[in-house]
Amino acid sequence: MKYVDEFRDPEKAQFLLKEIRRLVPEIRQGRKRPISIMEVCGGHTHAIFRYGVETMLPDGIELVHGPGCPVCVLPMGRVDDCVALANMPGMLFTTFGDAMRVPGSKGSLLQAKANGADVRMVYSPLDALKIARENPSRQVVFFALGFETTMPSTALTVLRAEREKVKNFSLFCNHITIIPTIKAILDSPDLQLDGFLGPGHVSMVIGNTSYQFIADHYKRPLVVAGFEPLDILHALWMVLKQLAEGRSEIENQYNRVVPDGGNSVALDAIGRVFELREFFEWRGLGSIDHSGVRVREEYASFDAERRFSVPALKIADPKSCQCGEVLKGVIKPWDCKVFGRDCTPETPLGALMVSSEGACAAYYQYGDIEKIHDTRSERQLEEIV
């Protein structure tokens, strides 16, 4: 496939791997801990597993799969609100496909659909708006979620709905922002990260300058990366090179797509429609200040939270789940007490087991099971000793 296969060239990969293998021991001189690099974005996590990137890396470097899967970080209470909305009489609830399986405390949207709610899968908020136009006698709610990647399309859909005077369309807004989340991770006392792969699609919208504090204040390198396996290896090499040279800078590997200043049209649409919430609840991470957005007062008629009464109950994460520690890179997915036992893709307890972008589901589905078992038995041995 043109413009795709070029980014999956195994020969170029070998060249980068050789460089990575050279840099890792150089950086690790005099330290026990492996080099730990977080890919913030779920799209990266998916690609890393899909192409077996992790299996190609030398010992001494670890990838930590961060919080950038919007489906995974959605708290149970919000899913319950979705189900409550979908169950309202006459309601037509629209959602992205992979959000349908996320478990709330009263089941998922998929189960709500099976029980009779009219839940429809869409590929874009514009599809939801079209459904609203075609069903003028019914209320159509779009389950808006995602980082700055999907925020512009939701914002532009609201602006279009206003222009076209569509009265029966609204959003259940669960959009979240990436910067406060990275900051929360950097502020956590058990932080063990040496650097970051920055989210390519988010950066396409917000640009690179917003990450500067990570380099300046936290002294960690961040390289904005594309989503092809070569992009990821290339960006990893760039992070390692910074570490080896003692630099911490914000660099852009994905410059074929990401402009430094972001996309002003998209940012403008986001700014017109959304404003920051004081705080937003994350699954596994708890409440993070200014990490979510809501619909501005001017567009209140497109805000499902204002139009309908949603329960808005806070549901605590299951106690046995260690999603938060996995998200922060403190433990590996298989170190979680319930991984692969009570928590599997069939019966996910924690959010990270839900979407294919979630670290736990990715390990469960694509991961090296034998390695997991080995590590586990080592750990159990350590516990015994």
Add this chain to the structure above:
Amino acid sequence: MISTHGVTSNGATNGTRTRGRVRGNTVTLAHGGGGKAMHDLIDDVFLEAFDQSLAPLEDQARFQLADLALHGDRLAFTTDSYVVKPLDFPGGNIGKLAICGTINDLAVGGAIPLYLSCAVIVEEGLPIDTLRQVAHTMAVTARDAGVKVVTGDTKVVERGACDKLFINTSGVGVIRTGINLGIDHAQVGDVILVNGLLGDHGAAILNARGDMALTTPIESDCAALHTLIDTLLAAVPETRFLRDATRGGLATVLNEIAEASQVGIEIVEECTPIRAEVKGFCEILGLDPLYLANEGKLVCVVPGAHAKTALAALKSHPLGTGAAIIGDVTEHRAGRVVMKTVFGGRRIVDMLVGEQLPRIC
């Protein structure tokens, strides 16, 4: 149950009646009522399409055991229900699917497919012409494949009780003497082959639903595979196992083999044939083509020593021109399927938990 048409032992007619003609443009509950309207529908749509004699309708088809025994030494019997949305899609329709699917389910067991049943559940309001078209396709597909549709049933249900049209076909075939295929027969050193491009049907159906508004036409690969299988089994009677990679795609079949035979399977992404359009389609939606359904693709396990013969046999048939050896059976990681990626890494190819859902971003 009312059988639409039975055949007598020698296929000859033993009486005639006047063919009924259906009235109106749409199917109504009256057509399922068991009365004249139903008989007219059966006569006019199904018997007409299947070119059946107007013999008095019996409740069952009847066969001479001796005739069956000419083909082999074991009977194969299978059933499958077809519910597809939309009914028509590029490369076929639900009728073609219902005939090919059941033929394939028989053929992958090493059986020569002979007789099929056809039961339809129709939602009231379906245009008669749609039903006529589907019946016509079924008849043509069956005739081309050399199998006979010998019994059937029609039910009409209220609007909303089914989605337009559901079809069930069952099939009877006879397994050739000496052929013994089994999902637990795969052995270390065997190779895995497929007969062509994977994922076309799944992508065609998703695309035909129209949500994506993609202009690239992807056609379903829907086809009856029994003659291809004849060719393969004639060339390599030592073949261990065959299966058509329908729902769940290649990945699911390979997992089933690895599990049942307690062997590892390693496939090579570079050798796995997938059309550029299907790859592109999957890139956009965040789907994995290994899990997309096929309706005319065969997964073959043959001993390594016969790999080249098997490949040549598949390639000699019009349905196997794109055949490829995609991987082999290993002792490493019994029960697991691993793929060597184009990128040089390795990943586990697991069973899907539910349906593949498009990723958000």
